[in-house]
Structure formats: structure tokens, C-alpha cells
Amino acid sequence: MMGPIFPWRSGNRFALLIDGPCFFPAMLEAIAAAEREVVLELYLIEDGRCSEVLVDALVTAASRGAEVRCLFDGFGALGLGRALRQRLESAGVQLRYYNPLSWRRGLRNLYRDHRKLLVVDRRLAFVGGTGSTDDFWQPDEEPSRWHEVMVSIAGPLVAHWQLLFDYQWLACVSRRPWKPEEAPGLAHLPPLPPSGEGMGRLAYADARQHKDIVQSLVRSIRRAKHRVWLATPYFLPSWKVRRALLHAARRGVDVQLLLTSRNTDHKPVRYAGQRYYPRLLRAGVRIHEHGPRFLHLKMVLVDDWVSVGSCNFDHWNLRFNLEANLETLDAEFTAAAAACLQAGMTSAQEISLEAWRARPLRKRIRQRLWGWLDRMVVNLLDRRR
Numbered sequence: 309m310m311g312p313i314f315p316w317r318s319g320n321r322f323a324l325l326i327d328g329p330c331f332f333p334a335m336l337e338a339i340a341a342a343e344r345e346v347v348l349e350l351y352l353i354e355d356g357r358c359s360e361v362l363v364d365a366l367v368t369a370a371s372r373g374a375e376v377r378c379l380f381d382g383f384g385a386l387g388l389g390r391a392l393r394q395r396l397e398s399a400g401v402q403l404r405y406y407n408p409l410s411w412r413r414g415l416r417n418l419y420r421d422h423r424k425l426l427v428v429d430r431r432l433a434f435v436g437g438t439g440s441t442d443d444f445w446q447p448d449e450e451p452s453r454w455h456e457v458m459v460s461i462a463g464p465l466v467a468h469w470q471l472l473f474d475y476q477w478l479a480c481v482s483r484r485p486w487k488p489e490e491a492p493g494l495a496h497l498p499p500l501p502p503s504g505e506g507m508g509r510l511a512y513a514d515a516r517q518h519k520d521i522v523q524s525l526v527r528s529i530r531r532a533k534h535r536v537w538l539a540t541p542y543f544l545p546s547w548k549v550r551r552a553l554l555h556a557a558r559r560g561v562d563v564q565l566l567l568t569s570r571n572t573d574h575k576p577v578r579y580a581g582q583r584y585y586p587r588l589l590r591a592g593v594r595i596h597e598h599g600p601r602f603l604h605l606k607m608v609l610v611d612d613w614v615s616v617g618s619c620n621f622d623h624w625n626l627r628f629n630l631e632a633n634l635e636t637l638d639a640e641f642t643a644a645a646a647a648c649l650q651a652g653m654t655s656a657q658e659i660s661l662e663a664w665r666a667r668p669l670r671k672r673i674r675q676r677l678w679g680w681l682d683r684m685v686v687n688l689l690d691r692r693r
């Protein structure tokens with residue numbers, strides 16, 4: 309791994325904020341209270357009521373003299389129109405775009421900044437899986453159309469999230485790689501500390517160059533004693549993750565997956581991922597498809613360890629994206645994450661092996677087709693390495 313690895317830090321306070329109507333007002337309130345600095349990094353941001361309110365808050369903060377910097381993904385921000393961009397710029401908000409699309413960049417256009425983070429005055433951070441679109445939140449609309457979580461963090465860990473932003477902010481201009489000697493980084497994944505109050509760590513991925521986010525997940529699953537509960541909207545896990553899940557289920561660990569139902573924005577991804585169902589079900593993994601709203605949250609609970617953030621742990625994300633997750637070992641936060649996942653699984657439909665075997669022909673054809681396409685593209689990309 310090329311990048312430095314962040315250590316565990318104790319003494320943080322975490323709050324799990326479930327769904328846009330809970331986390332957007334909290335984020336806006338923090339921006340409204342900013343005295344010196346606001347940094348925001350998002351993959352998805354597009355025109356709509358949600359972004360209008362967010363832009364209002366950023367513009368107000370900048371007009372009061374706070375330094376406001378926004379780093380948006382060059383593809384994810386294509387839906388952000390000129391009017392909102394100009395409002396930000398005229399108020400003095402500094403805007404940068406990660407890897408803007410260009411025909412000259414060819415396959416390098418696939419590299420995307422998928423992180424989602426907000427840090428205010430270097431003292432309060434919000435991290436998780438949201439974008440700024442009306443699907444996540446609109447004022448006065450409840451519940452939100454998409455089910456998502458963010459976590460508020462106060463304490464020493466906030467400095468690490470600020471650092472992650474600052475490096476990427478610089479790298480966007482100079483294309484400088486990370487310089488390990490400049491960061492408070494470790495060379496290897498740190499051992500898991502005993503569960504304690506406010507224990508947390510920043511795990512990240514920098515496309516193929518650095519992936520402690522997934523190494524940490526695989527290590528946790530391999531050591532799981534009681535449970536592995538994993539929620540993601542785009543279930544295309546790498547072989548290492550699948551193998552760890554299968555082995556955990558076979559040795560009697562309670563392995564449960566919370567995935568999307570037909571209520572998804574990328575149906576082909578769902579079909580391609582369903583090719584893994586039979587083997588997982590035979591090993592004893594329980595699979596739930598979340599129906600009521602589109603499940604967009606990305607969260608894993610392994611015994612008391614939680615990893616939550618931007619990462620879908622799929623082979624596309626981990627090949628091309630910048631990702632960032634919060635890992636925690638904190639009894640209260642673990643209980644909140646478990647309750648959130650449990651509620652999701654309770655309102656989902658569980659898929660049994662019998663029902664799966666009896667699925668109609670048209671479903672089998674779709675799964676074969678998209679599964680085959682996914683595998684073919686991945687094989688082609690592997691050959692280019």
C-alpha cells in the first residue's frame with residue numbers, strides 16, 4: 309500500500325444520523341455556526357431543493373468571512389448547474405473538481421472521488437454516504453426517498469478527516485501523490501484496540517494504490533466470532549470479501565446481508581450481484597432485500613466493530629474510486645448501528661434458497677446476462693494491468 313494508514317484514536321463522540329431529514333439539518337446547522345472554515349467533499353451533487361439550501365448555507369458562511377472550500381467529483385457534479393456554481397464562486401467559495409471528464413483521459417475517466425465528508429472549524433465532521441440531491445433530502449419531505457446514514461464526529465479524529473480532505477484538495481491541482489512522511493501515518497494496519505468509549509479510525513481507499521479500507525474489512529470478517537451484518541446498495545464484492553463471508557458463515561457466524569430490492573437506481577448492478585446468492589445462501593448467509601425505499605447506506609457491523617461511509621466494497625469502487633469510511637469500536641455507536649441494520653432487515657424481504665431456486669426464467673436470463681457482462685469487463689480490465 310502506498311499511502312499512510314491512519315491510527316486509532318480514543319476520546320471521540322459519534323452520533324449515527326439516520327436519513328436526510330435527520331442529518332441534513334444537523335449539517336446545515338453546523339455550517340451556519342462555522343466561524344473560520346468549512347470543507348466539503350462530495351461525489352454526487354446536482355440541482356434541486358437540497359442543493360439550493362446547501363449552497364445558501366455555504367454562501368452565508370463565506371459571506372461572514374469563513375474560508376469555504378468544496379471539492380466535488382467531476383462526474384458526480386455534472387448535474388450541478390451554472391447558477392449554483394456561480395452563486396458559490398461569487399460568494400468566494402473555493403471550488404475544485406476531481407478528474408473532470410475529458411476524451412483525452414480515456415479509461416482514466418473512470419477514476420472518481422466517491423468520498424462524502426464535511427468538516428467545520430476542524431472540530432466537527434460529518435461522514436457517510438450522502439450526496440446533495442433531492443433523493444437524500446428535501447426540506448419538509450419525510451421520509452426521504454433514499455435510506456442513508458451519516459455520522460457526526462467530534463474529537464481527535466476530526467483532524468484526520470481534515471487531513472484527508474487537504475491532501476486531496478492539493479492533489480487535485482498538482483496531481484501530487486500522497487507523501488507518507490507528511491501524514492501521521494502507519495506503515496501497516498494497526499491491531500484492533502479493545503472496544504472502548506469513542507474509539508475510532510479513518511480507513512480509506514485511493515483507487516488501486518491504497519486500500520486499507522477493504523483490508524481492514526476482510527481482517528475483521530476473518531476474525532468474526534458472532535456476527536457479520538453488511539448493508540450496501542451495490543453488491544459486487546471482490547473475491548476476498550466473498551470468501552471471507554462464506555468462511556464466516558460456514559463456521560457458524562451470523563452473516564446477514566442487507567441489499568436492494570427492485571427499488572434501486574441501477575438494476576443491472578443488482579442483477580449482476582445476484583449471481584453470488586446461491587453459493588452464499590448454501591453456506592448459511594441470510595440475504596435481505598430492502599423494499600420500502602432505496603437502500604443507499606453502506607455500513608458493516610462485525611461483532612462490535614463498525615465500518616460506515618462511502619464504500620460499497622464492490623470491485624468497481626475499489627478499482628477506481630477514492631473512498632473513506634469511519635471505523636469505530638464504541639459500545640453506544642455499535643448498538644445504534646445494530647439497531648439501524650436490524651430495522652432495515654426487519655422491513656426487508658428475506659430470500660430463501662428454495663425461493664431463489666424457483667425464480668422465473670426471465671430473472672435467470674437477466675442475472676446471467678448482467679453477471680456475464682460484469683465478469684467480462686472485469687477480466688478485460690485485469691488484462692490491461
Ligand SMILES: O=P(O)(O)OC[C@H](O)CO
Nearest residue numbers: 351352422437439573620
Ligand atoms: O455511488 P454511490 O454509492 O454514492 O451512489 C450514487 C449513485 O451512483 C447514484 O446513482
